[in-house]
Amino acid sequence: MGVEGTVVGGGDSLKKKITLRNGVTLIVGNIIGSGIFLTPTAVLFASGSPALSLLSWSFAGLFSLIGAICYAELGTTIVKSGASYAYILEAFGEFIAFLRLWISVLVIEPTVQATIAITFGQYLLQPFNAYCEPDMLSTRLVAAACIFSIMYVNCINVRYGTRLTDVFAYAKVAALIVLIFTGLFYLFFTSSGQVANFTTGAWTNSKYDPLSIVIGLYQGLFSYSGWDTLNFLVEELQDPFVNMPKAIWISMPIVIIIYVAINVAYLAVLTPAEIMSSSALANDMATRTLGPIGGICVPIAVAMSCWGGLNSSMMASSRLFMVGSREGHLPRWISMITFKGNSGTPAPAMIFTGLLTILYLLVPNVFDLVNYYSFTYWLTVGLSVAGQIYLRYTEPDRARPIKFSLAWPIIFTLMCTILIVVPLITQPVDTLIGCGMMFSGIIPWFLWKKTDWLNSCGCIKAFANGCERILGSITRTLQLLLPVIPGKLADE
Known part of the structure; x- marks a missing residue:
C-alpha cells in the first residue's frame, strides 16, 4: 500500500483557500446536520425530565468545546490535515494510526455519510409522500444523487465547496432560529404552550443514576460530533495559528446556544411523552404551530441541513484519506491533487470518499452500522488528546503557537474513558463487533509491512505483489485521465 508504480510530477501542496468565515461555517455546518432533529427524543428518554x-445538552456542548480547544492546540502544533489520525501518528506511531484509519475507511466515515445522505433523501421526498414513507429505492437514489453532486462540486474547486457550505450553514441556522422563535411565541403568547415543562413538571421523572446521566450525555454528544472538522482541513486554512482558535470560539458557542434553544422550543410546544414517541420531532412541532405549511417547509429545511452537513463531512473525510495515502497507509493515487489552473483540490480522495459512501447505500441496514463505531470513535479521539498530554512531557520544548492549561486535556481524556466504558455496558455485542472491525486492520498492516514470515509464504507474497501491480496501474491511469500529481505538505 506504499509505493505503487510510477507517478509523474514532483508533487504539489493544497492551496490555502479556507478563510475564517469558511472555517466557522464548516464547523457549524458539519455539527448541525440531522442529529438535532432526531436525537432530542433519545436524550429526553435517557434523562427522564425536561430540565x-x-x-445534558448544555454539558454535552461544554464537553465538545473542551475537546475543540484541545484540538486547537493539536492542530496548531501538528499542522497536518487528518485530525486524530495525524495526531495519533505523531504521538504513538504508525500501527495505532493505521488502525484508526482502517476503522474510518471500513465503518466510521462511509456509515455516517451514508446515513446523512439517506436522511436527506427521506426528508426531501417526504412532502411528496404525505400519507406514506418514501420507498427505499427512491430514497437511496436521491441519496446517491446528493453524494454525486457534492463530489462533483468539490472536485472542481475547494472554493465552490466552501461557498456552498457557507450558504447552507446560514440557511440551516436561519431555519432553526425560526423554529426557536416559533416555539417561544407558542409558549408565551398562546394558551397551548407547555408551561408545565418549565415549572411544575420540569424535574418530573428525572433519572439521577450515573448510567442514565452518561447515556443522556452520550446521545447529546452524537449531535455535537463535527467540532473537529477544521482539523481535517488545517493545511488549507489561511493563517491557521490565528484562524483555527477563532473559528472554534465563534462556532461552538453558536451551536451550543442554538441546540439548547431549539430543545427549549420543542419542550414549549410538545409534552415529554409526545417528544419521546415522535419519529419526526421538528415536523411534529412545526405542524402544530404553523399548520400544514410547517409540514412542508420543515422536511425541506432538514434535507437542506443534511446536504450542508454531508458536504462538510465529505470534505473532512476526503482529507483524512488523502493524508493517510500520503503517509503510505492507503493507495498512493488517493493522495494526488489537481494542478489544472489554481484548483489544487484532492479530487481522487473526494472521488474515493463519494464512491465508498455510495457503496454503503447498498447495505440494507446501514443505520445499524452506526452502533459499531461509537466505542472506536471515542477511543481514537481520547487517544489523540492523550497524545497531546504525552507530547507535552516528551517534547516540552516543541513550538506550540497555542497552549492551553494541561487540565483541559486531562479532563477530556478522563471523560472519553467514561464514554468508552458506557457502550461496553449498554451495547457489549455491538462494541465487540466494532472492536473486531478495528483490529481486523492488523492483517492488512502486516501485509503492507511485508514481514519476513509473510514473505516466506509464496501465495501471500504473490497476492501482495498482485495488489501492488493493480494499484500501480490505477495510479498511472488516473494521471492519464485527470490533471493530478502527487500531493505533499506545503513545507516539503
Whole structure:
C-alpha cells in the first residue's frame, strides 16, 4: 500500500483557500446536520425530565468545546490535515494510526455519510409522500444523487465547496432560529404552550443514576460530533495559528446556544411523552404551530441541513484519506491533487470518499452500522488528546503557537474513558463487533509491512505483489485521465 508504480510530477501542496468565515461555517455546518432533529427524543428518554435533558445538552456542548480547544492546540502544533489520525501518528506511531484509519475507511466515515445522505433523501421526498414513507429505492437514489453532486462540486474547486457550505450553514441556522422563535411565541403568547415543562413538571421523572446521566450525555454528544472538522482541513486554512482558535470560539458557542434553544422550543410546544414517541420531532412541532405549511417547509429545511452537513463531512473525510495515502497507509493515487489552473483540490480522495459512501447505500441496514463505531470513535479521539498530554512531557520544548492549561486535556481524556466504558455496558455485542472491525486492520498492516514470515509464504507474497501491480496501474491511469500529481505538505 506504499509505493505503487510510477507517478509523474514532483508533487504539489493544497492551496490555502479556507478563510475564517469558511472555517466557522464548516464547523457549524458539519455539527448541525440531522442529529438535532432526531436525537432530542433519545436524550429526553435517557434523562427522564425536561430540565435534566436541557442540562445534558448544555454539558454535552461544554464537553465538545473542551475537546475543540484541545484540538486547537493539536492542530496548531501538528499542522497536518487528518485530525486524530495525524495526531495519533505523531504521538504513538504508525500501527495505532493505521488502525484508526482502517476503522474510518471500513465503518466510521462511509456509515455516517451514508446515513446523512439517506436522511436527506427521506426528508426531501417526504412532502411528496404525505400519507406514506418514501420507498427505499427512491430514497437511496436521491441519496446517491446528493453524494454525486457534492463530489462533483468539490472536485472542481475547494472554493465552490466552501461557498456552498457557507450558504447552507446560514440557511440551516436561519431555519432553526425560526423554529426557536416559533416555539417561544407558542409558549408565551398562546394558551397551548407547555408551561408545565418549565415549572411544575420540569424535574418530573428525572433519572439521577450515573448510567442514565452518561447515556443522556452520550446521545447529546452524537449531535455535537463535527467540532473537529477544521482539523481535517488545517493545511488549507489561511493563517491557521490565528484562524483555527477563532473559528472554534465563534462556532461552538453558536451551536451550543442554538441546540439548547431549539430543545427549549420543542419542550414549549410538545409534552415529554409526545417528544419521546415522535419519529419526526421538528415536523411534529412545526405542524402544530404553523399548520400544514410547517409540514412542508420543515422536511425541506432538514434535507437542506443534511446536504450542508454531508458536504462538510465529505470534505473532512476526503482529507483524512488523502493524508493517510500520503503517509503510505492507503493507495498512493488517493493522495494526488489537481494542478489544472489554481484548483489544487484532492479530487481522487473526494472521488474515493463519494464512491465508498455510495457503496454503503447498498447495505440494507446501514443505520445499524452506526452502533459499531461509537466505542472506536471515542477511543481514537481520547487517544489523540492523550497524545497531546504525552507530547507535552516528551517534547516540552516543541513550538506550540497555542497552549492551553494541561487540565483541559486531562479532563477530556478522563471523560472519553467514561464514554468508552458506557457502550461496553449498554451495547457489549455491538462494541465487540466494532472492536473486531478495528483490529481486523492488523492483517492488512502486516501485509503492507511485508514481514519476513509473510514473505516466506509464496501465495501471500504473490497476492501482495498482485495488489501492488493493480494499484500501480490505477495510479498511472488516473494521471492519464485527470490533471493530478502527487500531493505533499506545503513545507516539503
